[in-house]
Amino acid sequence: MNNRLRVLRAERRWSQADLAERLGVSRQTVNAIETGKYDPSLPLAFRIARLFGQPIEAIFALDESDVTA
Amino acid sequence: MPRERSTPQERRLRLKFALQMTAVLAIYIPVLLGSIELIEANPDAWWRFAVALLPLTLFIAGALTVLRYVLQEDELEQRISLMALSIAFASTAIFTFAYGLLQIAGAPDASWTLVWPVMGVSWLIGGIVARRRYR
Numbered sequence: 516m517n518n519r520l521r522v523l524r525a526e527r528r529w530s531q532a533d534l535a536e537r538l539g540v541s542r543q544t545v546n547a548i549e550t551g552k553y554d555p556s557l558p559l560a561f562r563i564a565r566l567f568g569q570p571i572e573a574i575f576a577l578d579e580s581d582v583t584a
Numbered sequence: 585m586p587r588e589r590s591t592p593q594e595r596r597l598r599l600k601f602a603l604q605m606t607a608v609l610a611i612y613i614p615v616l617l618g619s620i621e622l623i624e625a626n627p628d629a630w631w632r633f634a635v636a637l638l639p640l641t642l643f644i645a646g647a648l649t650v651l652r653y654v655l656q657e658d659e660l661e662q663r664i665s666l667m668a669l670s671i672a673f674a675s676t677a678i679f680t681f682a683y684g685l686l687q688i689a690g691a692p693d694a695s696w697t698l699v700w701p702v703m704g705v706s707w708l709i710g711g712i713v714a715r716r717r718y719r
Binding site: 539 | 589593657661717718
C-alpha cells in the first residue's frame with residue numbers, strides 16, 4: 516500500500532515524533548508506515564485521516580499487487 | 585540529519601517498565617538466594633517445597649509486568665512483540681527437543697531451570713530481529 520503520510524507531515528513541518536505523539540503511537544510506527552513497511556489498522560488509518568482532515572483514500576492507495584492478491 | 589527521538593509517552597512507558605522490572609529483580613534475587621540457603625540448611629523440612637517456590641511469586645510479577653507493558657504498546661509494537669515471542673517459543677521448542685534427543689544418546693541431564701534462560705535469550709534475539717524488520 517502506498518501513502519502520502521511523509522508529504523502531509525512535511526507540509527506541516529512536523530517531525531515523526533510530533534506526528535506519533537498526535538496519533539498516540541510510537542515514532543517507529545510512523546516511520547514504518549511512511550516507508551511502506553507497515554500498513555496501519557483501519558482505526559489508525561481513520562485517526563490519520565481525521566488528523567489531516569482528508570478522506571482515507573486521499574492518503575492511502577492500494578498497490579497493483581494489493582489489488583491482485 | 586539528526587536521529588529522531590522517540591515520543592515522551594514512549595519514553596515514559598519504557599522508563600516505567602524499566603523501573604518495575606528493576607524493582608522485581610531487586611526483590612527476586614535476595615528471595616531466590618534466601619530460599620536456596622534455607623532449603624540447604626533444612627533439607628528434610630516439610631515446608632521446603634513451599635520455600636522452593638517462593639521466587640516464583642516474583643517471577644510471576646515479572647511476567648505480569650511484561651504483559652502490562654505489551655498491552656500498553658501500540659499496534660506495530662504489539663506485532664513486534666508477538667513476532668519476538670513467536671521466535672522465542674520456536675527456538676526454545678527446538679532447543680529443548682534437540683537436547684531431549686541428545687539425552688537419549690547420552691548427553692548429561694540438565695536442570696529444568698535452564699529452559700528459562702534459553703527462552704529469555706531467544707526472546708531478546710527475536711526482539712532485535714523483529715524490530716529490524718520495521719526499521
